[in-house]
Amino acid sequence: MKKKVLITGGCGYIGSQIALEMLRGDKFEPVSIDNFCNSSSTIPDQVQNLTGKRYKNYNINLLASEALRVVFEEHEFYGLIHLAALKSIPQSLKYPLKYYENNIISLTNVLKYCHEFKVPKLVFSSSCSVYGAEAEFPVDEQSPVADRQASSYSNTKKIGEEIVRDFSAGLDINCIILRYFNPAGSDHTGELGETPSEESGFIPKIVWKAMKGELIEIYGEDYDTRDGTCVRDFIHIQDLAEAHIQALSTTDTDQVEVINVGSGNGMTVLEVAEALKRRLAGVRFEYRNRRIGDIPCIFSDNTHAMTKLQWVPRLGLEEILDSQIKWTNTYLSRTNEDVIGNEIV
Ligand SMILES: NC(=O)c1ccc[n+]([C@@H]2O[C@H](COP(=O)([O-])OP(=O)(O)OC[C@H]3O[C@@H](n4cnc5c(N)ncnc54)[C@H](O)[C@@H]3O)[C@@H](O)[C@H]2O)c1
Secondary structure, three states, X not given: OOEXXXXXXXXXXXXXXXXXXXXXXXXXXXXXXXXXXXOOOOHHHHHHHHHOOOOEEEOOOOOOHXXXXXXXXXXXXXXXXXXXXXXXXXXXXXXXXXXXXXXXXXXXXXXXXXXHOOOOEEEEEEEHHHHOOOOOOOEOOOOOOOOOOOOHHHHHHHHHHHXXXXXXXXXXXXXXXXXXXXXXXXXXXXXXXXXXXXXXXXXXXXXXXXXXXXXXXXXXXXXXXXXXXXXXXXXXXXXXXXXXXXXXXXXXXXXXXXXXXXXXXOEEHHHHHHHHHHHEOOOOEEEEOOOOOOOOEOOEOOHHHHHHOOOOOOOOHHHHHHHHHHHHHHHHHHOOOOOOOOXXX
């Protein structure tokens, strides 16, 4: 019998892919809480179209503590994946209190019910941004977390990790903190993915812009990297979803285990833009000045994930770009936006 898992933010970019992979598999049954503040109520339908199976979403704001109780009363959860959060770094610099309130209070509300209803397993979504700019690369889990975080967003992740650690002390709960590097790409079908926007990550954004015939902006060409542009570690969304399934499946971890989820490869943003140029006709990019807050280089040592989770990233930049192009095409046709630069080279 499948074990029930509550996914907060289960209609978002990462949460919907995890729900999809759970429905494709035979181990876990997803249940979601998502108030659609950054997603669409049509996501469970889209997942149902792909799998023939539906997952239930409760449209509840996680800040409304009492409203959550009913979800825990209706289901017995084996695990909880806490993804729900606001995630834009620039927005968090502008509206820090909104970020602290949403990301921290949501977490404490969820943990309260985890405790009361004795949920044995928790996975918390953190971010590689907690390492900061001073770390040596590649970063492993022993690398120091920056004292002073570059944004309120990343500070909510640092504080969130500390809350999870404090919360679990003395309780019978296993907590896995996953530090994601740069999730990118879409489901291989091209039928599910992140709604593109100015706030999207680098790859979703440049594919979206290129397919609308817009100029791609690359910020900074004079960093101390192999071609002067920033280095990032892109992890395919399906590999990332699989890491969650493995995190729920493993029993071989400390009570609180921190695990990097990255590809283990650093790619420059110029290399990615050039790879896109080889796939799509008419890709244009220009350099702009460095942006405040951008870390020059970050990529993971993912050995710990491979050992503890018995997980290996299977999909690389080609699959990331191909799936992203496929999904962006679907998205643009669903929204009737003009697709200009979609001629595959
Ligand atoms: N996507 C990335 O690049 C990335 C990188 C590192 C870490 N993360 C973390 O992974 C998690 C998921 O990211 P994502 O890319 O899927 O983001 P997303 O915005 O697509 O999904 C988050 C979901 O949470 C929901 N949500 C937010 N606040 C809520 C609240 N108070 N009540 C109910 N629902 C709420 C939103 O509606 C959204 O559907 C986040 O915690 C994010 O910080 C993401």
